[in-house]
Amino acid sequence: xxxxxxxxxxxLTDATLSYCPGCTHGIIHKLVAECLEELGVLEKTxxxxxxxxxxxxxxxxxxxxxxxxxGRACAVATGIKRTRPDSVVFTYQGDGDxxxxxxxETIHAANRGENFTVIFVNNAIYGMTGGQxxxxxxxxxxxTTSPFGRSVVDHGEPIRISEMFATIPRASFIARxxxxxxxxxxxxxKMIKKAFQYQLENKGFSLIEVLSTCPVNWGMTPYDxxxxxxxxxxxxxxxGVYKDNYENK
Amino acid sequence: MAKGRIEFDxxxxxxxxxxTKFCPTNILVLDTTKINEKGYNLIRVTEAEKCIGCAFxxxxxxxxxxxxxxxxxxxx
Numbered sequence: 001x002x003x004x005x006x007x008x009x010x011x012l013t014d015a016t017l018s019y020c021p022g023c024t025h026g027i028i029h030k031l032v033a034e035c036l037e038e039l040g041v042l043e044k045t046x047x048x049x050x051x052x053x054x055x056x057x058x059x060x061x062x063x064x065x066x067x068x069x070x071g072r073a074c075a076v077a078t079g080i081k082r083t084r085p086d087s088v089v090f091t092y093q094g095d096g097d098x099x100x101x102x103x104x105e106t107i108h109a110a111n112r113g114e115n116f117t118v119i120f121v122n123n124a125i126y127g128m129t130g131g132q133x134x135x136x137x138x139x140x141x142x143x144t145t146s147p148f149g150r151s152v153v154d155h156g157e158p159i160r161i162s163e164m165f166a167t168i169p170r171a172s173f174i175a176r177x178x179x180x181x182x183x184x185x186x187x188x189x190k191m192i193k194k195a196f197q198y199q200l201e202n203k204g205f206s207l208i209e210v211l212s213t214c215p216v217n218w219g220m221t222p223y224d225x226x227x228x229x230x231x232x233x234x235x236x237x238x239x240g241v242y243k244d245n246y247e248n249k
Numbered sequence: 250m251a252k253g254r255i256e257f258d259x260x261x262x263x264x265x266x267x268x269t270k271f272c273p274t275n276i277l278v279l280d281t282t283k284i285n286e287k288g289y290n291l292i293r294v295t296e297a298e299k300c301i302g303c304a305f306x307x308x309x310x311x312x313x314x315x316x317x318x319x320x321x322x323x324x325x
Contacts, residue, residue, distance in 0.1 A: 001321045002254065006304035008313035017312055021289070022265030026311025182271060182305050215265075222265040 009033040011042055015059045022222020024212045025053060027179045028121055028188075029060055032092065035193040036063065039200065045088040046080050048073040050102070052094035053127045061092075071102025074109035077116045088199060089116040095136040096126040099159050103135075106165075106207075113170030113204040117195045120161060123212040124233060131217030135159045138236055143217070158236060162209045166242035173198050173206035174243040178234060180211070180226040191241070203246055211237060252323040253302020256316045257292065264289035268306035268315060274299045277306060 011033025019025045036042050045063040049055055051070040058065030068076040073091035081089040098106050098120050106118065125143055126132040133143040133150055136158050140149040150158075162176040173195055177188035188210055195206035211233050213225035220228060241247075262285055269277040269292060280293035294300070302319030 002318040003321050004316060005253075005302055005319045006307040006315070006317040008258075008316070012313060016261050019311065021263035022267055023311055026313070027309065030311075030313060182308055185308055222267055223270045226267075 009037050011035075011037040011062050012060055013062045017060055018056050019053060020214075020216045022213070022215045022225065023053070023127075024123075024179045024210075024226075025121060027185060028119065028210050028212060029057065031179075031185070031189045031192050032090070032119055033061060035189060035196055036088070039088075039193065039196055041088045041196070041200070044086065045090070046084065048077045048080065048089070048091040050091065050093035050097040052097050054092050054094055054097075054121065055128070057092050071097050071100070072105055073097065073102065074105040074114070074116075074118065077118075078109055078112070078114050081114060081116045085115075088196065090119060090196070090199075091116065092119045093121065094127065095120070095122045095124065095134045095161075096129075096132075099135045099161055103159075107168070110165055110168045110171040110205045110207065113172070115199055115202055115204050116206075117192075117199050118205075118207040119192065120207055120209045121212045122161070122209055122237065123214040124158070125214050125217050127214045127217055131214070136161070138232060160237060162207070162237075162242045165207055170204060171207065171243060172204040172245040173241075174209075175207075175241045176209040176211070176237060176239050178211040178229055178239055180213075180229040184239075198246070209237075211239075250320070251298040251300045251302075252320050253300040254297070254318045255294065255300060255302075255306065256318070258314050258316070259285050259291055260287075261312045262289055262291060262314045263287065263312055264292070265311065266292075267309045267311070268292060271305045271309045273303060273305060274301060276300060 215225040307315035
């Protein structure tokens with residue numbers, strides 16, 4: 001007898017993802033959907049989509065979704081969570097959305113200890129608009145707005161979001177994960193699930209930063225892009241749990 | 250008999266080839282003779298009896314194209 005060991009999550013709709021071939025947004029969508037499905041909270045989940053490649057994620061997640069203005073997903077999620085405290089609320093934001101225009105909303109949501117989960121997809125570039133430099137673009141990385149590579153003098157150092165948020169006392173769970181191979185995909189799922197569990201236990205703000213790829217704008221094949229994450233991005237953005245207010249307590 | 254078996258939802262495949270790179274037994278290959286309605290080439294299973302049902306291909310597939318079956322009682 002055969003049994004199914006892996007199939008498309010019920011947390012995703014039948015719509016075909018609008019992402020480019022090999023974009024790890026798809027993997028991260030799957031992980032979020034699988035976590036919600038396994039926790040049995042799909043029916044009471046409200047997601048907040050951001051602006052960027054993930055703007056259409058309301059078509060893909062099989063739960064209630066709301067689209068927020070650019071960078072304001074955390075402000076919208078705050079409103080949703082406060083008016084519907086029994087719902088599971090998460091935001092799904094890219095680095096152009098969260099780390100650039102939306103950094104204020106996100107920091108203040110964390111500082112207030114709002115009880116929702118932020119999935120932060122860091123691919124070091126603005127994907128949807130055609131590969132411009134993001135606050136998270138690595139030093140020396142070529143983009144359409146930094147054709148000679150990002151320089152420290154002109155553009156500053158890339159922002160390390162997880163480290164920054166780990167300094168906020170009321171943020172309860174901050175972790176950085178990657179999806180560049182099977183082992184890391186499994187670990188990423190574990191962390192995302194933990195973040196949702198914290199929310200269900202009313203433990204407050206959680207943010208999971210997921211290192212992602214943008215094969216098209218990086219000018220690489222999907223597999224080369226995953227290797228670039230492993231070799232270059234993880235050097236600057238080390239993986240791990242940066243803050244866990246409830247560990248061993 | 251093969252320990253595992255995989256099925257593709259070919260209409261969703263974007264031919265990113267990640268499944269072929271992460272298959273530990275290297276039985277997934279690009280089939281340049283076929284395309285789906287989006288115009289992408291398809292992935293073909295060679296030597297299906299070597300499939301161990303580890304689901305690495307499905308786990309790394311961004312588009313949830315692959316469903317993995319495993320014989321009950323068999324381990325990876």
